[in-house]
Amino acid sequence: MLTDRSRALYEQARKVLPGGVDSPVRAFRAVGGAPLFIQRGAGSHIVDADGNEYVDYVCSWGPLILGHAHPRVVAALKEAVERGTSYGAPTELETMLAGRIVEAMPSIEMLRFVSSGTEATMTAVRLARGFTGRDKIVKFDGCYHGHADGLLVKAGSGVLTLGAPDSPGVPAATAANSLSAPYNDPATVERIFAANPGQIAAVIVEPIAANMGVILPEPGFLDGLRSLTQAHGSLLIFDEVITGFRVARGGAQELYGIRPDLTTLGKIIGGGLPVGAYGGRADVMALMAPLGPVYQAGTLSGNPLAMTAGIATLDELARPGVYDELERRAAYLASGIAGEACAAGIPMVTTRQGSLLTAFFADRPVVDYASARTADTLRYAAFFHAMLERGVYLAPSQFEAAMLSTAHADTDIERTIAAARGAFQKLH
Ligand SMILES: *Cc1c(COP(=O)(O)O)cnc(C)c1O
Numbered sequence: 001m002l003t004d005r006s007r008a009l010y011e012q013a014r015k016v017l018p019g020g021v022d023s024p025v026r027a028f029r030a031v032g033g034a035p036l037f038i039q040r041g042a043g044s045h046i047v048d049a050d051g052n053e054y055v056d057y058v059c060s061w062g063p064l065i066l067g068h069a070h071p072r073v074v075a076a077l078k079e080a081v082e083r084g085t086s087y088g089a090p091t092e093l094e095t096m097l098a099g100r101i102v103e104a105m106p107s108i109e110m111l112r113f114v115s116s117g118t119e120a121t122m123t124a125v126r127l128a129r130g131f132t133g134r135d136k137i138v139k140f141d142g143c144y145h146g147h148a149d150g151l152l153v154k155a156g157s158g159v160l161t162l163g164a165p166d167s168p169g170v171p172a173a174t175a176a177n178s179l180s181a182p183y184n185d186p187a188t189v190e191r192i193f194a195a196n197p198g199q200i201a202a203v204i205v206e207p208i209a210a211n212m213g214v215i216l217p218e219p220g221f222l223d224g225l226r227s228l229t230q231a232h233g234s235l236l237i238f239d240e241v242i243t244g245f246r247v248a249r250g251g252a253q254e255l256y257g258i259r260p261d262l263t264t265l266g267k268i269i270g271g272g273l274p275v276g277a278y279g280g281r282a283d284v285m286a287l288m289a290p291l292g293p294v295y296q297a298g299t300l301s302g303n304p305l306a307m308t309a310g311i312a313t314l315d316e317l318a319r320p321g322v323y324d325e326l327e328r329r330a331a332y333l334a335s336g337i338a339g340e341a342c343a344a345g346i347p348m349v350t351t352r353q354g355s356l357l358t359a360f361f362a363d364r365p366v367v368d369y370a371s372a373r374t375a376d377t378l379r380y381a382a383f384f385h386a387m388l389e390r391g392v393y394l395a396p397s398q399f400e401a402a403m404l405s406t407a408h409a410d411t412d413i414e415r416t417i418a419a420a421r422g423a424f425q426k427l428h
Contacts, residue, residue, distance in 0.1 A: 001389055002052070003032040003034065003036065003050055004032075004050060005050045006034050006036050006037045006049050006050055007033070007034040009037040009049055010034035010035060013037075025061070025395075025396070028384075028396035036388075036393075037049040039051075040068075040069075041064075041067075041068025041069060042067075043067040043069075043405075043407035044056060044067050044068075044407040044412050045068070046068065053391060054388070054391050054393035055393065055408070055412045055415060055416055056068070057393060057394050057402040057404070057416075058394070058395050058403070059403045059405050061395075061400075062246065062267035062268065062403060063268055063271065064272055065246060065268050065326075065355070065403075066271075066313055066406050067405035067407025067408070070312075070407070072316050073271050073313060073316075075312075076308050076309065076312040077305060077309055081305060085304070086304065087304070088299065090302075091302070093304050093307035093308060093311065094113060094302040094307055096307070097113070097269065097311050098111055098279075100311065100314045100318075101314075102279075104254075104314075105240075105244070105253065105254070105263060106250075106259070107253060107261075107263060107281075108263055108279040109281060109285070110280075111278065111280075112279065112285070112288060112296070112301070113302040114275075114278070114301050115275060115276060115298055116146065116266060116275070116276045117239075117267065117276045118146030118147055118148055118276070119298065120241065120264040120265065120266055120276035120277055120278040121145040121146045121148065121204065121237075121239055121241070121264045121278070122150075122151070123278055123296045124202075124204070124264050124278040125137055125148070125150060125151070125204065125237070126294060126296070127262065127294050128201045128202035128234075128284075130292075130293065130294040131235065131284050131287055131294075132201040132202070132234060132235065134198070134201040134234070135199065136178075136179060136196055136199045136200045137177065137179070137200065137202050137203070137204060138179050138181060138189060138200055138203040138204070139178055139180050139204050139205070140180060140182065140183045140206075140209070140369075141181070141182050141183060141368065141369040141370075142211070142368065142369030142372060143183065143209055143212070145206075146241075149169075149170045149174045150170075150175070150177060151178065152167050153166055153170070179192050179196070179200075182370065183205075183212075183221075184215075184217060184218045184221050184368050185368065186220065189203065189228055190224075198233075200234045201234060201235065202229070202234055202236070202262075203225050203234060203236055203237065205225060205236075206239050206242070206243070207222055207240065207251070207252035207258070207260075208243050208247060208252045208356065210242045210243065210401045211400070212369050212399045213351065213358035213366065213375070213399045213400065214351040214352060214357055214358040214401045215351060215372065216351060216353060217256065218367060222258050223258065226258050235261040235262055236260045237260060237261065237262045237263070237264065238252065238253055238258075238260035238263045238264070239263075240252060240265055241266035241267055241276070242266075242267055242356070243353075243356070244263070244265040244266075244267070244268060245265075245269060245314065246267075246354065246355065246403075247353045247354040247355075248354065249317060249318070249323065260280065261284060262279070263279060263280055264276070264277070265279075268313060268317075269313070270310050271306075271308075271309030271311075271313035272309055272313075273303070273305055273310075275303075275306040275307075275310060322406060325406065326355040327354050327355070329355075329404055329408055329410065330356075330404050331352075332413055333357070333404065333416060334352045334359070336413065336416070337417060338350045338359070339417075340417060340421045340424055341359070341420075343424075344425060344427070346427060347361065347362065348362070349362045349363070349365065349366050349375075355404040356401050356403060357403075358398075358400070359402075360372065360398065361375050361376040361377075361380050361398065362374055372399060376398075377398045379427060380398035382427055386422070387419055387420070387423050392415070392419045392420075
């Protein structure tokens with residue numbers, strides 16, 4: 001596998017971009033010690049700067065549920081770009097995309113578009129604080145909600161102690177307002193509420209965790225959060241930036257039949273362009289400026305190109321049978337890989353909801369951050385490289401989800417399973 005061009009581009013990039021990248025997860029060392037620079041994508045495939053082609057299971061980390069350069073999205077964008085790229089004034093497109101989201105997710109009565117998932121979660125937390133007049137929030141170990149100061153926090157040693165920041169630059173005073181509990185552990189959340197009476201503005205959770213590998217909520221977890229927040233006058237925020245329109249049209253809240261107070265979205269609703277959104281109860285959203293006193297603004301919020309790509313994507317996803325077909329193919333992929341691992345005598349735990357899945361190199365159930373961390377990351381790294389050499393592009397970390405798009409054909413999946421067979425043999 002030739003990677004000369006990627007390596008040369010990486011050397012140039014490193015001089016002007018820290019680590020040569022604009023987001024740290026991209027900085028893996030592929031063959032030759034540099035990340036692969038991508039030149040183009042079409043459907044389920046990407047091609048790197050040296051002309052190597054891969055079946056892509058990163059899908060831009062979530063947005064590309066239709067695959068790369070979907071003809072409907074490309075056509076809509078071509079037409080839209082001729083009319084200008086941004087006006088800083090309202091357009092009909094924002095109402096059109098909002099209407100589709102409100103229809104798919106009944107808990108969202110009103111919403112606002114921003115430019116990233118980080119902005120969405122950051123503002124949802126500010127709004128929950130403004131609505132309740134409280135400062136503290138509860139989050140879960142291993143859940144990722146973007147990189148805003150108060151959300152870059154995991155638990156300290158004891159779940160009832162105050163959180164410590166994960167990154168230099170996050171003020172301790174900010175982190176102190178973020179309490180973190182183990183995922184799938186409503187009893188700990190109950191204890192946190194008891195220890196902080198009248199102080200918790202919101203519980204924010206990935207209703208299906210997908211940023212420590214995929215971890216499904218156990219029965220009673222999300223219901224427990226719903227009733228606890230209700231009983232204590234706190235808001236429940238579902239961060240569906242990755243699960244919205246991914247695990248079902250109505251996201252995880254549709255699957256589990258739970259109505260959060262606020263929901264954050266991103267990724268798929270922008271069809272591959274930068275977007276985020278937060279929304280929910282109309283009485284809460286009425287607090288946002290200009291209706292109310294909670295402030296948030298954005299030069300490119302509701303950008304016409306992002307709205308256009310989002311509308312085209314959601315309309316394509318509204319075609320009958322789309323999610324059934326994604327489910328069928330993802331089940332085929334997951335069982336194929338699990339079968340090959342089993343045949344090779346390699347312990348593996350596969351977690352999956354629809355087209356979102358992780359194959360953990362683990363030998364016990366993965367239910368939270370602590371159990372996810374028992375996975376053999378060195379083995380995953382070897383697997384990742386072996387798959388890359390066989391033309392399959394997976395996320396470089398064990399703690400990321402693999403994603404399928406509607407463009408992933410049975411032939412892609414067969415090729416992937418065959419590659420896994422070869423890779424597992426090499427792992428011995
Ligand atoms: C990706 C992601 C975010 C952050 O979105 P960005 O657009 O990268 O800022 C927030 N929450 C979850 C659950 C995500 O997966």
